[in-house]
Amino acid sequence: MITFFPGPSQVHSETGQYLSDAFQSGILSVSHRSETFNKLSEETLKLLHFKLAIPESYTILYTSSATESWEIIAQSLTRNQSAHYSSGSFGDKWFQYAKSLRPASRKFPLHLNQELHSEYLDIVAADEIICLTQNETSNGTQIGFETMAALRGSFPDKLIAYDCTSSMAGINLPYIMGDIWFASVQKCFGLPAGLGLLILSPSAIKRAHEIGDKKHYNSVLTMLEHIEKFQTSCTPNVLGIYLLNRVLQNSPGIERTDALLRKRMENYLDLFSNSGFKPLISNSKIRSTTVLALEGEPDLIDGVKAEAKAQGILLGAGYGKWKSSTFRVANFPAYTDAQIEQLSQFIRLLG
Numbered sequence: 428m429i430t431f432f433p434g435p436s437q438v439h440s441e442t443g444q445y446l447s448d449a450f451q452s453g454i455l456s457v458s459h460r461s462e463t464f465n466k467l468s469e470e471t472l473k474l475l476h477f478k479l480a481i482p483e484s485y486t487i488l489y490t491s492s493a494t495e496s497w498e499i500i501a502q503s504l505t506r507n508q509s510a511h512y513s514s515g516s517f518g519d520k521w522f523q524y525a526k527s528l529r530p531a532s533r534k535f536p537l538h539l540n541q542e543l544h545s546e547y548l549d550i551v552a553a554d555e556i557i558c559l560t561q562n563e564t565s566n567g568t569q570i571g572f573e574t575m576a577a578l579r580g581s582f583p584d585k586l587i588a589y590d591c592t593s594s595m596a597g598i599n600l601p602y603i604m605g606d607i608w609f610a611s612v613q614k615c616f617g618l619p620a621g622l623g624l625l626i627l628s629p630s631a632i633k634r635a636h637e638i639g640d641k642k643h644y645n646s647v648l649t650m651l652e653h654i655e656k657f658q659t660s661c662t663p664n665v666l667g668i669y670l671l672n673r674v675l676q677n678s679p680g681i682e683r684t685d686a687l688l689r690k691r692m693e694n695y696l697d698l699f700s701n702s703g704f705k706p707l708i709s710n711s712k713i714r715s716t717t718v719l720a721l722e723g724e725p726d727l728i729d730g731v732k733a734e735a736k737a738q739g740i741l742l743g744a745g746y747g748k749w750k751s752s753t754f755r756v757a758n759f760p761a762y763t764d765a766q767i768e769q770l771s772q773f774i775r776l777l778g
Contacts, residue, residue, distance in 0.1 A: 435620050449669045457665070491623055492623045505532075513535070515565040519534070575587075588606065591610045597614075688758055721754055728745070
């Protein structure tokens with residue numbers, strides 16, 4: 428079964444060999460304070476900077492998931508409140524989590540096909556962080572690079588945070604345009620769930636020192652003390668870091684991956700144009716590069732998912748308010764050309 432579910436999604440085809448190699452190497456039994464782990468961690472962090480074009484001045488921290496990053500941002504980088512602009516379920520969940528820790532936090536809903544214009548944002552002096560879901564997995568929307576540049580220009584003194592769970596390692600993110608970037612590896616990284624990444628700008632680290640939070644095992648200041656030695660504040664997912672290292676070693680630079688996924692998405696849109704289904708997001712400026720949500724009658728959606736499954740293809744279910752009226756297709760780097768062709772042939776038959 429090939430799963431095009433947008434997370435957890437299809438892992439890289441070499442993952443089985445990597446798992447065997449990890450066992451044979453003995454890395455799974457080493458101490459996370461050992462020189463062996465330190466070398467693995469250091470090399471992995473260097474690969475992330477190099478392969479994803481992350482600025483050297485930005486610090487990468489290991490987490491358990493993107494959800495953990497919501498907690499870290501609220502407790503270590505926010506004194507009182509953050510401002511959240513949300514177009515879907517995961518942006519809403521981020522806000523709810525932030526509000527549970529910082530009750531003054533505010534949410535501004537976006538309409539489904541609404542572009543984010545920096546001049547219309549209701550940001551006040553008390554808002555310490557502007558929180559945005561760069562790629563909203565629930566409905567297939569994204570924030571484009573021009574918008575990110577405009578936001579950076581309009582709010583140079585505010586920290587800007589992006590949830591990139593469904594886009595990091597898939598598109599060439601302009602890290603310099605934000606201060607806080609985070610993701611989990613079960614999507615564009617093509618790995619099993621259980622590892623996350625939190626990327627911080629110098630400004631975000633400065634904020635962490637100003638707030639001085641060290642009350643939690645995952646406080647930013649505590650994590651920074653350990654990452655200087657390429658270690659973590661808690662026992663890490665050593666297997667996840669090993670697998671990430673191996674995938675990065677064998678991955679092209681992010682520029683090539685970005686170009687590949689954009690071309691594949693164009694092909695999907697062309698193929699589905701004759702299928703009886705239409706993109707949920709009609710505004711191409713905010714349509715995701717990595718998650719395609721397709722809209723149709725619930726009975727037709729159930730039928731196409733069942734037919735695809737019978738042919739060894741698992742299509743993603745709809746999510747949240749779009750659960751019954753959409754299905755989703757992941758456009759992640761782990762898919763081979765043969766798997767893409769199998770899906771493409773299935774789509775052609777729909778027409």
